[in-house]
Amino acid sequence: MSTQHSSTPAISTAVSRALFSPSNVLNDSPLCFNKAYFNQADFNVDRFVNLARRRANLSQIQNDLRVYLKIIQNSMIELINDDYADFVNLSSSLVGLKETIDKLTGDVESIWIDFCSNTKKLMTTAEFVEKQASDISKCRARQIELRSNIAFINAIERVAACISAEPRVVTQLWLNQLTDTVVDLILWYRKLPTPINDKWSDAFDACVLKARAVCERLLVADLQGDCRCARILLGLLSMVDGVEFAVSRVMAEVIDPKIQYVSSDLSALLEHILESVSQIRKSWITKLESFGGRSSGISGFLDKCLLTYVVSALDQHFSSVLVPSDRQLFHKCYSTVSSFILNWEEPQRSRTILRIIRDRFNLVVYFKLETHQFLSDFEEFADPSKLTIVDDGPHDADGSFWFRCSAIVDNALNTLWSESSFLSALTDKYWDFSTKMLKNYLEWLSNVYRYFEKGLEPANGVETWLLLCCLCADCSSLDNRVFTLALSSIWSKVREFELDTTLFGQCLTMFSTIMAKQRKEIEELICDLIVTVLCKGFDGVADIPRHYRWTKKPPPTEPSQYVIDSFAKFCNFKTEALSRGWSDEEIASLSSSIMSKTLEGFCCKAEQVSYNFYSFCYLPLFSVSEACFLSLKCEQAPALKFFVIESVEQTGTSLQRFKRKGTFAGGGESSSADSDEGKIRTQLFLDLMHFKNEATVFDLDFTKLDLLISRSNGSTGGQKADTLSLITDVNSAEVNEQLNL
DSSP states (O other): OHHHHHHHHHHHHOOOGGGGSOHHHHHHSOOSSOGGGGGOTTOOHHHHHHHHHTTSOHHHHHHHHHHHHHHHHHHHHHHHHHHHHHHHHHHHHHHHHHHHHHHHHHHHHHHHHHHHHHHHHHHHHHHHHHHHHHHHHHHHHHHHHHHHHHHHHHHHHHHHHHHHTOOSSOOHHHHHHHHHHHHHHHHHHHTSOSSOOHHHHHHHHHHHHHHHHHHHHHHHHHHHTTOSSHHHHHHHHHHTTOHHHHHHHHIIIIIHHHTOOOOSOHHHHHHHHHHHHHHHHHHHHHHHHHTTOOOHHHHHHHHHHHHHHHHHHHHHHOHHHHTTSOHHHHHHHHHHHHHHHHTOSSGGGGHHHHHHHHHTSOHHHHHHHHHHHHHHHHHHTOOGGGOOOSOSSOOOTTTOOSSHHHHHHHHHHHHHTSTTTOOGGGHHHHHHHHHHHHHHHHHHHHHHHHHHHTTOOOTTOOOHHHHHHHHHHHHHHHHHHHHHHIIIIIHHHHHTTTOOSHHHHHHHHHHHHHHHHHHHHHHHHHHHHHHHHHHHHHGGGGGHHHHHTTSOOOOOOSOOHHHHHHHHHHHHHHHHHHHTTOOHHHHHHHHHHHHHHHHHHHHHHHHHHHHHIIIIITGGGSOHHHHHHHHHHHHHOHHHHHHHHHHHHHTHHHHHHHHHTOOSSOHHHHHHHHHHHHHHHHHHHHHHHHHHHHHTTSOOOOHHHHHHHHHHTOOSTTHHHHHHHHHOOOOHHHHHHHHHO
16 A cells, blocks of 8 residues: 555656657657547547557556647647638738729719610600500501401491392302302401490391391202202301201201101101102202212201101101000001111211111110010919910910910010011010010929929819820920021021120020920829829729629629720820820820839739738638638738738628628539639739730830739639638648647
């Protein structure tokens, strides 16, 4: 601690001599640190000290810092001295410059005063000249105004004089003079100063009206004559804004007298008007071409007159047609007008007025009149519960229908696309309506099918299968007629618009596909209905034992009436289908399906009769033990018991009579049983053979039916054994066992 205090005075008093040396000496003296450190942006004192201590001790660093401080102070003093010297020099210069500026300012002011005094007289002279020029300009404008007024008055006088000097026979020279005077009148009127005096306006209007009236009169006369001066007169009328007035006058005085025709037949009247208009146009064009050719101006004017007359005639005489109440009259008139427009020469020049003529006809009302009745009629007859056949007799081969809905759809399509109803402007609406009618018809078919599929009966008492046969015939007929109509009429009308018929054909193909699918469903329903009717008739096979068991009827020689009646119903179905327009292939296909299902049901019924027959008709041939065993087997076999019970119920009285006799093996009784068995077997054989003969025309599987035929045609000697083998396998052991029980 003492050592530190003793060394402190040495550090403080050790001052470098460099502090008192001149500035240049200071600058040249070496330092223990780099002066560039102080110019760094990230200068840090601690870091600076650490770096400096590597070269010198603290006292040396302190002395060098004082030296560097002295260097900086000297540099600042030198800089201040230099700036002050420059400031003194600048002040001296500014003082001299101010004196120069003041002198120049005085000289300029003196010169400007001298200039103003020298140009005062010139300015006065210039103002005088300007005033005189303004007066002259006003005088000139007034002169022009007066000259325009005088020229306008002279033009009026020339026009009046020219009109007054109209010759009895109008010549080209006079028309040229009139044209010149009218042109002068219009030009000088436009040069009148605005606002134009009312007197001048009235005078101009009077001259124009007079010139217009003269030109209109001359134009009418010229068009009634040889059309020699029509172009010049039309030019005059265009200058005096009299073209529209001239159109009305030409219509009333030239065109109308040439089309005087009175008729109660509006279509004939329209044809006469349009034909007369065409003839008048041809006559005018011929006359114009004979006198130097026609121009677009005069041709357009004459076309406007003629077509405007047509519009006027439509409004005046055909108001009841334009908003149609008579569809045929509307169609005929519209077709006539469409042909007239189509054959009009240079239609692009008169496109607007031609469109006006066409739009006079209300096509929307006509379309609704054409289609509304079909929609309402279809809706009226679309209820499946009220489905009725139009006519029970055979229809013609021209495609008549059995139901109102089918006839309505066919009539709607043929009517709309016929030449007596079709209008090309409504082609898109006609196609939309056609597809709508076809869609409604498919929905109606679906509704009818669902109605009868539920088992509901028709309201008029006609058999359901007959209605469905007629419906299938209508489906095929309508499908064929729609495609025939498309090929013969619709496609040709669509191609007139340069359209591809592929998409239209796809729509009709889709309709035909859906129609075929629905017809297939209806045919399946017809098949089920016919099979039900036939099976109900063939149920009569179960009554064969009841008709011959102990009834003493003679042996049968022909099939039963139920078989004949059932096949008569089947033949009636084929006859009805053929008369309703079914093809032979369609009838054969459906008949085969019907007979296949009927055969299966009939075989089941006949097999039941066979079991009942062998179970009870052969009981007298068995012994008591065998008969008791068979009865026990019937109790153990529910299916066989059903057949036995059914047979017992049918022949209960005969069995009771048989049991009261008390013997089962007597010869007389056995002969009686054999006789009844033979009758039953013969009748069953005849019925089965008749069924097979009738069904042979169809490619069916008769294996089961042949088995039943061979069983019913078996020999008497093997009746007992065959019967036992059919009912159950009986042997002596089983019989004894059952007897012991």
